[in-house]
Amino acid sequence: MVADRDRAHDQGTMTQSEEQLRRRLDEAEAEIGRLRRREQHFVAAQRISHVGSYDFEIASNTNDWSDQLYLIYGHEPGAFMATYERFLSMVHPDDREKILSVHQKALAEVSAYEMEERILWPDGQVRTLASWGEVVPDAEGRPARMVGICWDITEQKATAEALQRSSQRFQQLIQSAPDVVLVLDDEGNVLQANERLTSVLGWSPTALVGRPVTEVLPGGLVDGRTTALRHDGSDVPVDISTSRIAAEEGEVVAAFLRDVTDRQQAEALALQVHDAEVRRRHALEINDNVVQGLASIVYLLDLGRHHAAHAAAQHTLQAARSMMSDLLLEAGQAGELRPGELVRGQGHVGVLVERPPEPTAPRPGALRVLLADDADDIRLLLRLNLKTEVGFDVVGEAVDGAQAVELAEQLQPDAVVLDLSMPVMDGLQAIPELLRVCPGVRIVVLSGFDESRMKDAALQRGAHAYLEKGQAISALVTELARLFPDHGLRREAAPEDPESDGGLAFDNDMVVHELRTPLTVITGMLSTLRDRMDVLPSATTSELVQAGLRNARQMSDLLDVVSDARHASHGQLPVMPEPTDVGALVRSTVSDLCASHTWPPVEVDASEGLVAEVDPVRVRQVIANLLGNAVRYGTRAWVAVRPAGASLEITVADDGPGVPPGREAELFGKFSRLGRPGPGMGLGLYISRELARAHGGELTLRRDGRTTFVLTLPLRQEAAVGPR
Template sequence: MKIAPESLLSQLADGCVHPPDVATLLTRSLPLVLEVTGAGSAYVLRGQVEDVQVVAHAGAQLPSDALSSNMADEHPGWRDLPVPSSWREGGVSTALAHRLSGQPGPLVLVLTYHRDATRSDLLDLVGALLETAVRGAQSAADLADLTQRVDNAQHLAGMGDYDWHIASDTNRWSDQLYRIYGHEPQSFNASYERFISHLHPDDRERIMAIHQQAYASGEPYQMIERVQRPTGETRYLSSNGQVLMDATGTPVRMRGTCIDITDLVLSEQEVARVSARFEALVESSRDAIMVLQGRLVVQTNDRGRALLGGDPVGLPLDRFVHVEGAESLGVPGQGLEGQELTLDVFTTELNPGVDDDLVAVFVRDATPRLASEALAVSLGEAQVRRRQAVEINDNIIQGLTASVYCLEDSNVSTAAEYVQLTLASARAMMNDLLEPLDGEDLKPGDLVRQSATTLRGRTEAAAGPDPTPVVVAPVTSDRRVLIVDDSEDMRMLVRLFLDRKEGVQVVGEAATGREGIRLALEMQPDLVLLDLAMPEMDGLEALPHILTDAPRAKVIVLSGFDHRLGDQALALGASRFVQKGGGLEELMRAIDKTLPFGVPPQRAAG
């Protein structure tokens, strides 16, 4: 049974609703067009006269050499076409063309009948339906393209938009806004409660108050808000919006945009931190710092105001000092109150290559430097030589003393005598260096060494003193001895010697005066064997502290220096002074005199 044209038109109209694209619309609709109109063929064309392309086709296939993309002009409606002879031979009596809106080519209908008024009305209705459908499909395609372009633009700009319908509490977020919040696009309805839950807790009350104010006044709003992603990351957004009212003045929608400004905020925070640190460094600098633009002072620190006796901002630098080049030392200057100054001045461009003409000027009072240099000329070199010579010769004595102990223990008397001669010569040289310089004798602290005594060369010594072993022994009736000497070799030899003696127990060792004080307090020894020249703190400095922290202890000072320093040590509380090089038995005799064996240490006489 033949389907009524109204039903066919209804099917055609339904097929034209919400097509995905124009090509699909035409493919779906052309067969129905043939059914409705009774046409034998239908073509949609595009291209040039010489190169015609068929976009869509339904019905009988006709010779294509007669097809032309110019078969329709720009006038609306249907237009009769001349029927090519090749078509007429195939039974075609009528050919019609209709320009479709927005398409580069026409719709061509090929009929096997002549058009009358009734069929013309039907054709006009079909043409109108297709025209409307094509226009809608094209608009939908254009809208989809525009939506994609907007989404791409928002993605590149880090921007999203929202549209909240207040009554239904539904919020349309753009895809990029979901991404900014750390979610997949369109993964949930962004209700107002859901939106608030994404805000940083410290921002929620403030943002809700801004919205309430806009809701009440209808005024646009702007704000900076922090949102927290599911990962815990915080993002900073610059948001704006407006309230839309209905005819009664009731707010119905709030919509606006959000721009992710996290990178900008973090960059500004970092600049602020760096600037604050720079300002703190400038203010804490021991130099007066001034910034010049041209020759005028545009900024200075407190040190600059103090040095010049006032604020130099706005005045030319030449008002205070004349400088040439990047460095000027010891140049005359003048303060704001006319006071004469001697200054060291250093200049540097703040932004090389940038045309802002900013120069930083670092100014320092040269008086202390000049005085120090003058003092160094008169005393510094001699003092340095003196200290170096004392240290060098002390190394010689320490090393030779260790050799004497080793040889003596092996009863090689001839070698011991030879070494004793060397010791005597070295000691004489060092005693000469102890002569007062400019009337100043050595005092506590002058014998602090730069490094510990070593027989293994300066390379090992440069690494600092070796860790000092501390031997903790149980309390016995033996005389408990603490050895404080920077020479590891001396400590080892003395310890080995004392370990073989009855009534003597070595309870600890220290390589510096400071370590000796700590162990004396901790170990509470009966006797301390104390060297004088050591790193960090010398024996003369450490001696009073040891006697205070270990009040029952006796101190025997061992040194390569002569009796003059021994007298100082005795005056500071030492029980005895033993000059190194006299032999280990001499040291044992001094120990026995200081702490006789068998007498309780706390009652031993000094």
């Protein structure tokens, strides 16, 4: 039994030992798994970072290379036994001695090392590597192993060399440039200057480095014409252009200064020649347009042909006024003249002789008028004419603006007839002063400048009316009668001008602006074709011609709009109705417009077969106007055609912001945009409504959740249509 117990005990002990051994084996396998995963992570990290590693055992001359290191040297992993001799055989012959020296030094000092070497791939390709390593000692401190990492820097090396070459070329360009070149940091300090600085500004390039650029450019670094300072303090006119350039130390500013002393002298000489030519041309124009006209007036008066002399005088006056406007434009006075710019050095010398009038007692209730004009003849003629008119008294005359203010304060006239161009103080300066010293006075400007140039300026300063010199005296009487309706002044009714615009009052600035853009494009196209026809590709030439044609058509369309608006204001818009399939017309119109423009989606609901007697050209014009507005202000548009009893309706809708409440009445007005920016002259809806009415129909605005315009047209024309 004892033996049985011993056997059982031994078996239990063995079972316990087996379990312990099994647990240790499981733990070892788990540790091996963890090590394998770490090794996989290490290999993946090397592959991703393109970094290889090595562990060289010096005593056995065996080298443990990572897979990535084999690839860096141009071989498959494990392709050879990586001994030290095999390693040296792959190093570029010119670098082997350097590598041996680095390794020997590290072994002697048992220290870390880093190096850069070129290697040869099997295909002969040269690659550049960077390495870092260290010598690991044994227990006695003697070198035992060399471990390290290595990575390929071929591309980085090539990039650095390219930057170096670029920097060298940049330096060569700076030094060979014909202009002064300054390289500045963001604070405006000079980092570098070329030798041209010495010959132009007298500075040594090295002397200016580190100093602010304002020492040579007091006005700062601004592109364009400015003045530079020489080292001796004298001025030099220069043209400056700047640009930002990427450099090794970051982005810098390169400034190029060109001495324009000679150019300025040449420009001044050219300007003198030009001025002489302009004066000669002006003298010839004065002879042709004024002197000859005045001679004709004298001859007509000698013959007693007073009506013809008056007509010739009006023609000569208009020619002189046009010349004056042209001269102001050439002098750079494209807009209105400002107060003080009309002061002249000497007044006009009179040639008419009149015996001074006998003093007369003031007439009760007469309108008391002060005349202010430096021209003696003008004052005389105004006085003579106003005295023949019932209800006027000329209470004083002034020869300049300052005297006019003084007399107005003394005499307190009802009205002042005021010239603009006078000595001492011009009319624009005098207007607010007259209103200050004589409250309630009415000022009528009578000037040689045409209305388009000076009327707005005079009215803004406080004048109540503006007349051009040369108009009939009755025009002055009419204005005074308008300003003083309670005085019972005689007022002649002006005959209606058959050529008037019927209240259209064209906005000339707007018309000129709209025509200038396509005209500028056409001019640019033609200039390019003229100057570069022999070097432009045929495709480019064709594109320029097409662009010119498009802009020419745009100008033609603008002129058609102006013409239509003028006819519409007289009720003379021509329409030529004919039986037309309106649905097909609408579909083709929308299709053509969408094909020639980049527009948002346009949905069309127009069944064919709805025939009406309309002018297809004019209806297409209305649809184009309405649809153009819809896509300009909305993101989608809808067009529909539906019968409506004895009429049909064409609706054009959009999802835009719509017409502001309370402004519907302005919508169809002339030159109306409701304050919205954009192309066009604001005549589209005005003309469209008039075209609808010329057909016997109407154009209205409907609010139905969208902005909807409704064009109503009769199916049949019961009476003749056309000019209304």
